[in-house]
Amino acid sequence: MSLVVYLAAALLAFTCLLLFSRPRAALRSPLTASTCAVVAIGAVCFTCSAPITLATVNELTGIPNFGAPLTYGMISAYSCSWVILLVVWRGGPPRLIRRMICTSVIVYGTIIATIVVLFTLADAGTERLRDLDTYYATTPYMREMIVLYLVGHGASTLVMGVVCLRWMREVDGPLRAGLRLILVGLVFDLVGFEAAKITAVVARWLGHDLDFLSTDLAPPLVSIGAFFCSAGFMLPRLLPPAVTHWRSMNDYRRLTPLWREVRWAATAPKPDPAWWELPHTRLQRLEVSIHDALLALTPHFDDHVRRISLETALEDGKTPRQARVIAEAAMLAVAARQPGGPEGTPLPRSGTSRLRTIDALGTRGLVELAQALGQSPVVAAARHGSTAASRQ
Structure with missing residues (x-):
């Protein structure tokens, strides 16, 4: 007893x-x-x-x-x-x-x-x-x-x-x-x-x-x-x-493709979370680093690539919102492959386009952008230059 x-x-x-x-x-x-x-x-x-x-x-x-x-x-x-x-x-x-x-x-x-x-x-x-x-x-x-x-x-x-x-x-x-x-x-x-x-x-x-x-x-x-x-x-x-921590852990995992794409451009230290950090804290650190890299890539965003990719996604039957995310992911993919790329310093440009999806949706927008980077054929084509070529 x-x-x-x-x-x-x-x-x-x-x-x-x-x-x-x-x-x-x-x-x-x-x-x-x-x-x-x-x-x-x-x-x-x-x-x-x-x-x-x-x-x-x-x-x-x-x-x-x-x-x-x-x-x-x-x-x-x-x-x-x-x-x-x-x-x-x-x-x-x-x-x-x-x-x-x-x-x-x-x-x-x-x-x-x-x-x-x-x-x-x-x-x-x-x-x-x-x-x-x-x-x-x-x-x-x-x-x-x-x-x-x-x-x-x-x-x-x-x-x-x-x-x-x-x-x-x-x-x-x-x-x-x-x-x-x-x-x-x-x-x-x-x-x-x-x-x-x-x-x-x-x-x-x-x-x-x-x-x-x-x-x-x-x-x-x-x-x-x-x-x-x-x-x-x-x-x-x-x-x-x-x-909250369970969702943060899933979002952290789903943001991995996006971080791999842009991490070379980040000026902040690479997020290296300690084993005791909670998933929500890890996600916040990763988001800060991704935003830092996106800010560094902003001058290289080509609005021409975004418009072409948007038209292609709409023709493929995507909804306007899905097409917007795919177009911005394509623009990001092209910017991340600028001459000098991950091994060097990107060449300076004067682009003024912004990733409106991220501004409007925050973490959700980043996750959607990461999914488009890894899954969309339109983004894959833009990454290799074929989308732009087919529309010119």
């Missing part, structure tokens, strides 16, 4: 580190800060509830079952952090948000204080590491303490589930997918933790033994719930940058 619980705690801790990777930015964002608080307190809850941790705490304090109020108090703090996260998520007037947060802290702070008082009054001298809820289900004060933390946690989980359902109707994309995952985690929490624990405790009250629900079923199910909740928190935060 300890291994399963520790794995859930480690997953939540890892999620917290990802969300808190930029501390200053995280602290300036109430939503990010409250999300980090939920995940961090959840990791502490799982750590505290492991039998090994409970035994260690009991031994260090010299008080049998001292780990119980500690764990139940952390679960109540976890529930409070859920409520605060809901308040921040939903937004509203700052004064209302502050008032609701203060109310939540007061309510759950009172629950935590009551848990400590009830444990102090109870007779719980026998150490129980795995079945304390059911073993002391009928013990005065311990009984009330157990019911109190279960009700407090269940209430916050139900409210969170209702808000997730309502919010899913208002949002889409990664946020909606994240809410769905959180909702699945909450279902596991309600079924695997709340329902199992309450059923086992009530069975004890009625003289039956369903302890396995609390000791064997609840820990793995609530750990699965933690996995889904962690994924739900991470998805809206990590998916957009992951998609």
Whole structure:
């Protein structure tokens, strides 16, 4: 059981580190800060509830079952952090948000204080590491303490589930997918933790033994719930940058033909990315070098070549936009093959044509230009002079 619980705690801790990777930015964002608080307190809850941790705490304090109020108090703090996260998520007037947060802290702070008082009054001298809820289900004060933390946690989980359902109707994309995952985690929490624990405790009250629900079923199910909740928190935060870097990696690869064509003309240092650089950073460095080379080639752009290639592409059935890209790629290919070429310095000219595709579309324009350079027969013909010759 300890291994399963520790794995859930480690997953939540890892999620917290990802969300808190930029501390200053995280602290300036109430939503990010409250999300980090939920995940961090959840990791502490799982750590505290492991039998090994409970035994260690009991031994260090010299008080049998001292780990119980500690764990139940952390679960109540976890529930409070859920409520605060809901308040921040939903937004509203700052004064209302502050008032609701203060109310939540007061309510759950009172629950935590009551848990400590009830444990102090109870007779719980026998150490129980795995079945304390059911073993002391009928013990005065311990009984009330157990019911109190279960009700407090269940209430916050139900409210969170209702808000997730309502919010899913208002949002889409990664946020909606994240809410769905959180909702699945909450279902596991309600079924695997709340329902199992309450059923086992009530069975004890009625003289039956369903302890396995609390000791064997609840820990793995609530750990699965933690996995889904962690994924739900991470998805809206990590998916957009992951998609951006994936697209940047593809664009970097697709720009290779263009860079091979013009790299000899670049005056800036050749981009040599370090292994730790992210794809988006690599793409930006490559774009800067390509633009530098295109700027150096601008005086050698021949508008006559562009016009001829445009007519040829249109006659071949290309759309006006496709024909424009092909024409500019042909003009670039001819400019890159000026006398002196890659092995020398190009001869000075006074051309004034510009690559309008790049000016209008940025990275997308560069990618389209690179594809035309490598795939278009019109560009290949212009590169060898045949297109111009056929039109003169």
